[in-house]
Amino acid sequence: MKKLIEDVIVRFEQKKLKIENFVDEIGEQKENSQLLISAGQIIAYDFCINELKRMVEYEKISNFKLDS
Structure with missing residues (x-):
């Protein structure tokens, strides 16, 4: 799950950059x-x-785990 969230962050940053451009x-x-x-x-x-x-x-x- 953590990897998925990190991938989504990267995709969102790329989309944001396209809009800024x-x-x-x-x-x-x-x-x-x-x-x-x-x-x-x-x-x-x-x-x-x-x-x-x-x-x-x-x-x-914290003790919260995204992968659980």
Whole structure:
């Protein structure tokens, strides 16, 4: 389970990077709504990444086991 969570973190970070690159590419060429949607996606991925990392860290400092 821990490996699965670490893999999901990597995939989320890759997707977040793609969105950030997209935002950089379109810059001011697109309307604000597309930039807001992309910003919302980045925030959502950040939240998920941080929560998953917190789960992995929690396992390190407690008796909680992700693999059980």
